[in-house]
Amino acid sequence: MxxxxxxxxxxxxxxxxxxxxxxxxxxxxxxxxxxxxxxxGIRALQAEQLAQIAGLHSERTKLMPLxxxxxxxxxxxxxxxxxxxxxxxxxxxVGVALVMAQMPAVFDLFATGVISEATVRGIAxxxxxxxxxxxxxxxxxxxxxCRA
Numbered sequence: 001m002x003x004x005x006x007x008x009x010x011x012x013x014x015x016x017x018x019x020x021x022x023x024x025x026x027x028x029x030x031x032x033x034x035x036x037x038x039x040x041g042i043r044a045l046q047a048e049q050l051a052q053i054a055g056l057h058s059e060r061t062k063l064m065p066l067x068x069x070x071x072x073x074x075x076x077x078x079x080x081x082x083x084x085x086x087x088x089x090x091x092x093x094v095g096v097a098l099v100m101a102q103m104p105a106v107f108d109l110f111a112t113g114v115i116s117e118a119t120v121r122g123i124a125x126x127x128x129x130x131x132x133x134x135x136x137x138x139x140x141x142x143x144x145x146c147r148a
Contacts, residue, residue: 002030002037007044007113010037040113047111050120053079053097072098092121099124102135105143115146 005013014034022030056078060071072094080090100107106123109115123146127138 002033005037007041010041014038043113043116044111046117047100047107050093050097050100050107050110053094054101057094057098058101095128096121096124099128099135102132103127103139103142105139106146109143109146119146 002010002013014037017030017034019030019034053075057071057075060074064071064074076087076091076094079085079094080087083090083093100110100120103123106115106120110117110120123142127135130138
């Protein structure tokens, strides 16, 4: 029911649906559809948040030339304050954002709801030590296997 709804309008459609009016034999089916669609929306929002963090890091890196501070620590502090989370959690999110910025195919799977944030974090953790050139290869190899 909500599967084909644009991500931006899923919440409105779910809130407007009369679940109590569903046929008895169908009871629960539309709720499952709503859960799936809402999860897709959550993943899209999480992906956008990572994109914004990666963008902030890119901008901050340009503003803070060598010797004037650490742009990554600056972004971690900003994210921690903006999200009201600890610096360790913010640092983890910044790290995931920076890895996903180098893996557009995997990131696209996340943004479209194919893979979860936990999967993205796991991938980022595993490829974190790879060279930038190897990230391109990993992205090309991992994305098709995540889609399957």
